[in-house]
Amino acid sequence: MFEATLKEAATLKKIIDAIKDLVTDVNIDATPQGLSLQAMDSSHVALVSLTLGQQGFEKYRADRAMTLGISITNLAKVLKLASNEDKLSMKADEDGQHLQICFSNSKQEKQTQFNLNLITLDSEHLGIPETNYSSEITMNSFDFQKLCKELHQLSETVTIEASIEYVQFSIEGEVGSGVIKISTNDSSNEKDTKQDKVTLSFALRYLNMFNKASSLCNYVKLMLACDTPLVVEYEIENMGSLKYYLAPKINENE
Amino acid sequence: MFEATLKEAATLKKIIDAIKDLVTDVNIDATPQGLSLQAMDSSHVALVSLTLGQQGFEKYRADRAMTLGISITNLAKVLKLASNEDKLSMKADEDGQHLQICFSNSKQEKQTQFNLNLITLDSEHLGIPETNYSSEITMNSFDFQKLCKELHQLSETVTIEASIEYVQFSIEGEVGSGVIKISTNDSSNEKDTKQDKVTLSFALRYLNMFNKASSLCNYVKLMLACDTPLVVEYEIENMGSLKYYLAPKINENE
Amino acid sequence: MFEATLKEAATLKKIIDAIKDLVTDVNIDATPQGLSLQAMDSSHVALVSLTLGQQGFEKYRADRAMTLGISITNLAKVLKLASNEDKLSMKADEDGQHLQICFSNSKQEKQTQFNLNLITLDSEHLGIPETNYSSEITMNSFDFQKLCKELHQLSETVTIEASIEYVQFSIEGEVGSGVIKISTNDSSNEKDTKQDKVTLSFALRYLNMFNKASSLCNYVKLMLACDTPLVVEYEIENMGSLKYYLAPKINENE
Known part of the structure; x- marks a missing residue:
């Protein structure tokens, strides 16, 4: 079983907004250490890599590693139901049919519960080589x-x-x-x-x-090295980071 | 003769904006008691019912009941000429060719006068049964x-x-x-x-x-009763109300 | 050589925005007295006339009269790179291939330099008759x-x-x-x-x-005289003015 609670829905809303134009369907890996996601855009030019450590969640539990196949487009629509300040919790059973997403406002008088259908995706193992950026x-x-x-x-x-x-x-x-x-x-x-x-x-x-x-x-961090994809990194406070990798264009003058 | 003055054009601007996507041409009934309007949307699924009591107008006079055929689309365009705080007055003669609409700002140095062409519509008598909402x-x-x-x-x-x-x-x-x-x-x-x-x-x-x-x-008031159209009611302060009626969908599981 | 510096890029940004829907390619005349531009819209109904006296620039130098053929569409895109408060300077050599445009912010740590390609246009001499406006x-x-x-x-x-x-x-x-x-x-x-x-x-x-x-x-100044184009004039503080001329429509009732 997987279960995680965020103090503010805003964090997940912003993350999903930041990747939904680039990737549509992704596998999210839930491990005891936290959530992570790696996906290439449809034209295989850019790569998104998200890491959210368990320490950044108000509550976090993942008994074993689980893969959640998510339609980012649909998740973005569901997250619109949440206000930025709502508490957000997610839950998935071992059977992996749904991700249950709940929002509640601070006064607790409004509760939203959504069962998002999970999808099955081929998992892609993307190796990002360690690079010494100049x-x-x-x-x-x-x-x-x-x-x-x-x-x-x-x-x-x-x-x-x-x-x-x-x-x-x-x-x-x-x-x-x-x-x-x-x-x-x-x-x-x-x-x-x-x-x-x-x-x-x-x-x-x-x-x-x-x-x-x-x-x-x-702030944003740009990391460059010769003949290597650019890294554009946004820190997610107390939780981890969202990194984008982009292959350089071949210089026609060379 | 019909004549009515509103202290602030904003009230009528908001009302017309709130119905113009639903109904295009309507008959407005002007009686000594006030203005009212009832109209169905083109697909006959929803009904709009507006009541504006004479007491809410700064000045109101209707010698006898009159029916004013109005293009809501055109009225909306004319009302754009008014600022929210403008005083608005309407006047119609017995011949029923035009509705004269005047706006003036508080300093009186800007005066707008528009003769809106009236139209002839079949009048539809829509009976809304009294319902005991549960x-x-x-x-x-x-x-x-x-x-x-x-x-x-x-x-x-x-x-x-x-x-x-x-x-x-x-x-x-x-x-x-x-x-x-x-x-x-x-x-x-x-x-x-x-x-x-x-x-x-x-x-x-x-x-x-x-x-x-x-x-x-x-605030909005929702009124429900079994097998009966939903009522969505917005109060118009000191004047009356704008009510929408919407037929329920047939539940396919039954 | 032509060289001119504006204390705030906002002035030029607003001017170009105000004419870019009306005229696409224009000749700007740079003389020791300042910059000026006159152009008709493509349907030859309206005329734009801009005058920017040299006294309004922070620095201004034009050794002799020069004509700069400018794509207003492209200049508008380049000016988007400038913040409103940026200092803006323009420079053109005698050869007339480029207009060099530079922006810098007050802290000087960001410098933008753009070489806008100049274009060759037939020059149109538009005589605007002196009119006694009624x-x-x-x-x-x-x-x-x-x-x-x-x-x-x-x-x-x-x-x-x-x-x-x-x-x-x-x-x-x-x-x-x-x-x-x-x-x-x-x-x-x-x-x-x-x-x-x-x-x-x-x-x-x-x-x-x-x-x-x-x-x-x-404020805007409207100037009218019988059978004469309307003048719509906007003052540009300390610099000059932007005037539009519009031919009247023929009244069909006469």
Whole structure:
């Protein structure tokens, strides 16, 4: 049996909103350590990886590892029934037919109980190799969201160049070419920023999808290494993280 | 001759917004007692009934009963010209060609006068039988609006079960099944709640159209009786009420 | 060489937003006196005329008169990269291939540089004859925007009648006929209002496009004279003005 209670439904609502445009059906793994999920988008360019440690739940119990096949689209609809401040609990029996989801408001006079039908999915084992990232950039998640959205109006692709002193986002398109340079020499970022310079190009369409997660955390961490997928990481306070991996575009000039 | 003045145009703006998705052309009856309107939606599943007593108007005069054939769609467009706080007056001569609508703001320096063309409609006499409702539920109108909107994402139909202690909204669909239970044992509601338990199913599409009226009143009254249309009633302060009637769905399990 | 710096990007953002629905590609003239632009809309019914005097820029330099062919659509996209409070500078070399646009925020840690491709356009010399307007009306720009938008729901055309005591907007359509009369006998307007009465009709579609400029200035000036295009003028504080000219409709009753 699996059972977990979140103090505020808002956390799960934001997580599901942040992945529902990227993945539709996923297997969620419930183990005694917590919940986790890994899934690729339908075009196999991006990967979502969610980790929610059991310590972040108000109550958590998983007698043994269980796999819950979930339609993210449907779960998102059910979560709309919850207010942000509602207490949320989930329960699944060994038979694995339903995930029972309950919301209750603080005054307890409104109780919602929903039995979400579970689905059967082939499980995909996705190996994410350990990488030594040459650049780690921490920036305000809303600034990153705005920047990616606006650059997408001008180009499909952004080139990110990261060094110890700055991170630079550049585009080229029919309209012209542009560069946004952000200095990173303030003390809080410095300690996170490693030395090597790295330049990689990415599809803005995906970055814009990842940016739905900006409501989860005020800052976002970008990790880059040569010829390696970009990691866009949002911390989920006291619980874990939501990470997106995006393969770089092949530079046509090389 | 008919003449009526409202202290604030907002009242009529909200009423017309609340019915314009349901009915397009209607006869409004102006009598010495006030204004009233009854109309069915085009699919004859729902009925709107509006009563505005003369006492709620700043000025009211109807020498004899008159019927005003109004295009609600056009009236809604004309009312957009009025600010919420404008004084609104309406006037119709015996010949019944136009309804003259005037708005003026408090400083009187802006005056709008519109002659709305009246139309000729077959009058429909709709008998609403007096019913002894077994359940009357009063709830926050915005909560009811939110609930119906979100349930509609998951199902076409909601089943309402009302008893003395609670009201319960349940749905079943491809996604799964769910129940929202609201306790009604607080003292303010208790006195309004009668004893018998009743269970009926309704099309959420219509409830969502009725919910446009939530701007008229902070609470909504639901009245249920076995095999009888649901009444969804919004009080219009000092003036009357806007009531919607909705036929229950036949339960296929019976 | 041409170079100009604006203290706040907001000014240019608002100007471009206010003309981008009307004109797509334009020649901007940069002279030692400042920037100016004149362009007709594609259907040759309306004309936009922008004047930005050099005194309104934080820094301004134009060695000789230069013509910059600009895609307004693309410039609008580039300006989205700027925050309202960013400092904005523009630079063009003699070769006229690009307009370099730079934004920087006050803390200077974010710098955006964009090279907008310039385009070659036939230059159109539009003579606007000096006119002695019989009526000049000054009104709140948001009120005028709201009024035009709502009248457009009811009619394609508005007839403006201006006299010393009032300005009147009237429409006629299938829905009915209406008149909005605004008294202008307050002292602040009186001095701007000349004596003759004038009545002209205009396409509301264009007035609604002009009204995008209401964000530039809290008031708008309407200037009318018999058989002459209406002028709708928005002042740009300390810099100049944005004027729209609109040819009157021929009155079919005459």
